[in-house]
Amino acid sequence: MRPLESLRLSWRSIRGHRLRSTLTTLGVIIGIAAVIAFVALGASLQAGIIGDISPDDQRNLYGWAADPDTEGGPMAGAQFLFSQDDLDGVSDLEAVEAAYGYATIDAQSVTYAGDTRLQGDGLIAAGPSYIRESSLREGRQFEMGEREAVINPAAAAQFEENVSVGDELEVRIVTGGTETVTVVGITDTNEGLSPFEGFEAAPRIYVPTDPLYVEQAVGPAAGSDSTAGDENGDTTDVRYLAIVVEAPTADQDDVDAARDAATAYFESDEADAGEFLGDDLAVTLQTSTELLQQLENILGLLQNFIVGIAAISLVVGSIGIANIMLVSVTERTREIGIMKAVGAQNRDVLGLFLTEAIILGVIGAIVGTVLGLAVAALGAWYIDLPLVYPLEYVALAIAVGVLVGVVSGLYPAWRAASTDPIDALRYE
Numbered sequence: 259m260r261p262l263e264s265l266r267l268s269w270r271s272i273r274g275h276r277l278r279s280t281l282t283t284l285g286v287i288i289g290i291a292a293v294i295a296f297v298a299l300g301a302s303l304q305a306g307i308i309g310d311i312s313p314d315d316q317r318n319l320y321g322w323a324a325d326p327d328t329e330g331g332p333m334a335g336a337q338f339l340f341s342q343d344d345l346d347g348v349s350d351l352e353a354v355e356a357a358y359g360y361a362t363i364d365a366q367s368v369t370y371a372g373d374t375r376l377q378g379d380g381l382i383a384a385g386p387s388y389i390r391e392s393s394l395r396e397g398r399q400f401e402m403g404e405r406e407a408v409i410n411p412a413a414a415a416q417f418e419e420n421v422s423v424g425d426e427l428e429v430r431i432v433t434g435g436t437e438t439v440t441v442v443g444i445t446d447t448n449e450g451l452s453p454f455e456g457f458e459a460a461p462r463i464y465v466p467t468d469p470l471y472v473e474q475a476v477g478p479a480a481g482s483d484s485t486a487g488d489e490n491g492d493t494t495d496v497r498y499l500a501i502v503v504e505a506p507t508a509d510q511d512d513v514d515a516a517r518d519a520a521t522a523y524f525e526s527d528e529a530d531a532g533e534f535l536g537d538d539l540a541v542t543l544q545t546s547t548e549l550l551q552q553l554e555n556i557l558g559l560l561q562n563f564i565v566g567i568a569a570i571s572l573v574v575g576s577i578g579i580a581n582i583m584l585v586s587v588t589e590r591t592r593e594i595g596i597m598k599a600v601g602a603q604n605r606d607v608l609g610l611f612l613t614e615a616i617i618l619g620v621i622g623a624i625v626g627t628v629l630g631l632a633v634a635a636l637g638a639w640y641i642d643l644p645l646v647y648p649l650e651y652v653a654l655a656i657a658v659g660v661l662v663g664v665v666s667g668l669y670p671a672w673r674a675a676s677t678d679p680i681d682a683l684r685y686e
Contacts, residue, residue: 261613264606268614271586272621279618282582285575286622286662287629289568290655294630294648295637296564300557301646302638306449315390316508317355319517320454321543322500323531332453332549337539338497341530344523348503353519355506358385359467359498360454363474364432368463370425373417381407381429381463382455383471388502389443389451389464397423397443402466408443413461427463431474439465448642453549454500459642472496503543517543572658576666579618583611583670587677594674595682608675615667616660623659627652 272279320332321340328335340359348357363381367374386399389408400406407427414421421427421441429437445451448459455462465471505516524531524541535541587594594607631647638645 261609264610264613265617267610268617271590271614272617278582279621282578283575283618283622283625285571285578286619286659287575287626289571289575290623290626290658291630291633292571293565293568294627294651294655295633296561297648297651298631298634298646299637299643300561301648302634302643303557303641304554305646306643315452315546317505317513317516317545318452319503319505319513319520319543319545320360320452320500320549321503321520321541323535323539323541325538326540332544333500336499337534338499339531339534339539339541340498340501342496344529344531345498345501347529348501348520348523351516351519351523353505353512353515355504355516356385356387357501357503357520358388359471360384360388360452360500360502361467361471361498363465363471365463366430366432368413369428369430370417370421371419373419375416375461377429377461377463380432381465381470383465383467384502386466387504389445393445393447393451394443395446397441400442400464400466402468404466405437405439405470406442406466407439408445408464409441410445410448410462412448412459413463414441414444416461429463433474437470439463439470452502453546467498471498513545572662575622576619576662579615579663579666580670582618583615583667584673586614587611587670587674590674591677591682594677595679598677598679599683604675607677608671611671611674612664612667615671616663619659619661619663619666620656621659622662623655626659627655630655 322333322336323339324333324335324337342359345357345359348354361383363383365377365380368377369375386401389399391399394408395411397408400408409421409427421444423441423444425441427439427441429439431437445464448462450456450458450460450462451464501520503516503520505512520543521541523529525535526532531541597607631652634647635645
């Protein structure tokens with residue numbers, strides 16, 4: 259029997275039992291859709307995050323002090339450890355281009371032109387170079403010592419009237435009081451500028467650590483014995499939660515040299531942070547790429563978990579196809595007898611039923627792939643990620659569909675081919 263004739267007869271049989279064929283392929287559809295959707299979302303997330311790392315950011319080392327056994331993302335278990343003297347000491351190292359503190363200031367709300375919005379994420383206090391000129395849509399970086407702020411487009415658009423460069427914002431601080439800052443720049447993205455913030459899109463307000471964080475450090479953030487921002491202007495005891503160390507270039511040797519130099523400084527007697535470091539606390543300095551590697555490892559584990567679940571679904575789908583094919587062989591026993599009576603060979607019958615099983619597997623793979631891509635597109639749109647289609651997985655899904663069809667249809671096809679024609683013709 260010609261292959262096209264087998265294909266036509268198999269397709270006619272599938273169309274004759276549309277509902278049964280659809281239900282049969284559900285297991286394959288669900289399994290492949292789950293894999294495609296998760297892989298596409300993982301690739302989109304990876305592309306979105308890596309795309310946010312600018313070449314300038316690749317030379318930044320993000321540091322915090324925590325228990326070495328603490329698990330989690332950036333700043334997990336971080337302690338307020340880095341003093342202003344530590345920042346100055348690291349900045350003076352030959353292998354370091356610059357160093358500045360990083361902290362957040364808890365805020366209740368932000369008001370612009372009489373319109374108040376909650377600001378749950380607070381203010382992000384850092385050094386001016388935390389915001390690169392290339393990442394500014396308009397305006398400039400804030401300056402140390404000034405009550406200035408750089409905001410992102412989401413923060414600018416959250417009021418009834420859009421905030422522009424030169425406008426003033428009133429920020430109500432959780433610890434009490436209100437700060438007025440002048441907007442001097444607007445970034446070109448709503449996503450975070452470093453792993454410390456996360457990379458999701460959200461309203462953000464960036465301010466200099468001095469004076470806004472230094473003044474607000476009087477309280478739990480600065481420690482109970484802090485004298486930060488006191489009436490004498492003494493800021494020597496202000497402690498920062500994290501530090502950003504810039505290497506001269508993004509070259510790996512320069513980054514490693516800056517890391518080694520900063521680590522050696524913190525472990526020396528010269529550093530204020532050194533007296534707290536030991537078995538309980540250690541300084542971690544990592545680049546954005548290294549921090550994202552942890553995220554990729556987690557995504558890899560989740561992906562393997564999903565693939566494991568999808569494999570179970572594919573096994574169930576394969577059993578479903580085999581079951582339906584066995585039913586089909588029984589239903590068409592007399593037809594098989596007639597085919598053999600008019601000259602059909604065992605291989606013709608074998609090919610006919612095997613083709614039908616493969617078609618079911620391929621249909622399940624195609625529908626599952628389309629469904630998985632649709633779910634991934636919807637998820638990427640909802641999370642605001644660039645959609646990346648893993649084309650190699652699409653090809654793999656089709657191959658898996660064919661494999662499922664062959665494995666599940668092999669025994670029913672062999673059973674049909676081995677049917678005795680005399681017994682088949684007698685079958686009622």
